[in-house]
Amino acid sequence: MISFVKRKDLEIEKYNDCIINSLQSNVFGFSWYLDIIADDWSVLVLNDYEAVMPLPFRKKAFIKYVYPPFWLIQLGIYSNEVEDENEFLIELFENFKFVELRMNSMNSFSMFSVFQQEKRIQVLSLKQDYEIIYTNYNRNRKRELKKAVIHDLNECWSDCPTVLINLFKENVGKRVKKISEKDYDRLLSLMQVCIRKKVGELLTVYDMDNRIVSGAFFLKHKKRVTELVCSSDFKNRKNGANTFMNDRAIYKYSRNFDVFDFGGSSMKNIANYYKSFGAVDEKYIQLYYNDLPKFIKFFKR
Known part of the structure; x- marks a missing residue:
């Protein structure tokens, strides 16, 4: 079962243990990192922290929406074992009417393809x-x-x-x-x-x-x-x-x-610069979901 957990109710030790031991582990998911860069954040938690999906969010006109903070390259779903990651998206879209968030390169989804944009970073092997x-x-x-x-x-x-x-x-x-x-x-x-x-x-x-x-x-x-x-x-x-x-x-x-991550870009000229060091593309998914009322959609543009 996936639960929506507010930051103040999070079991921090279990949460950070999941981040560090996950298949997708990166520094961006740790509680201390998100506490610094995000206005606020909550987490979708599978069972007893078997998998987590941190969600930075803001509130505007009484509507909460998920956004990508500055100084954050990737987030996504973190799990100790391969999970059905589609279930997290179902819960995500039920809790938020607007979502813009970068997943990590190990996340993949067989559902909601219309809300997914393929992006790239450039990485160099240091082996x-x-x-x-x-x-x-x-x-x-x-x-x-x-x-x-x-x-x-x-x-x-x-x-x-x-x-x-x-x-x-x-x-x-x-x-x-x-x-x-x-x-x-x-x-x-x-x-x-x-x-x-x-x-x-x-x-x-x-x-x-x-x-x-x-x-x-x-x-x-x-x-x-x-x-x-x-x-x-x-x-x-x-x-x-x-x-x-x-x-x-x-x-x-x-x-x-073993890996040097340039952060990189999907923009061709920037990507080509990093590739000139011998780097290659690493793909990830960016979620973009907008189910806001029409007048707010217009305002968003």
Whole structure:
């Protein structure tokens, strides 16, 4: 039986045990992570936490709806064994009239295909030595790394999170208008907690004049590393900084991890950039369900 459980009623230890021991385990499902990034969240729970589906939600005009918070790449259903995941969607659509949420790459559904959109991220296998991984970079990446040497770029793994956030705000943030100051505050809290828990690391890149030119924040979970947030200085892009940043992360993590998750995109130009490092597509499902009254549907557009 699947139950709808509010955050305040959640048995946290059982819930987090399910996340960490599940087939689909990732860092995004943990209670502490969702507490930081989501306005509110509840969970669909199978029996005694045999499987869970966390649901970030908001309320507008007395209507609750599921939404994808910033700083969240994937959620979905987490289970210790293969379950009939369709049952979760039945319960989900009974509880919410509007749903927009990314599942994880191991979730699959045989029902409600009309509410599913296939998306992609890009991942790179780290199971080989770095020297072999490097040979699979295309010539553009190798050329960019030569530029990085010429411009004397340097990596730093000990910066303050605000350094990357400020770089992001001044560059990527100006193109993504929907990111609020509250979202940036949440990102700062998230980075600080992840660093304290030793599941997050910050990499920044500086040029010869000690100006920051690129950076990223990485999440570590089991044998997978995920690039959560990254940015470069858009006004200073002829020095190979972004390629150098990703290469230094791949070099570092190839020693102890099996998968480097770029976060990636279904947008062709972004996906092709990550594939130029030798990455391949990993598919996942994004749910989009809208059963709101017509006047609210119109407002939503």
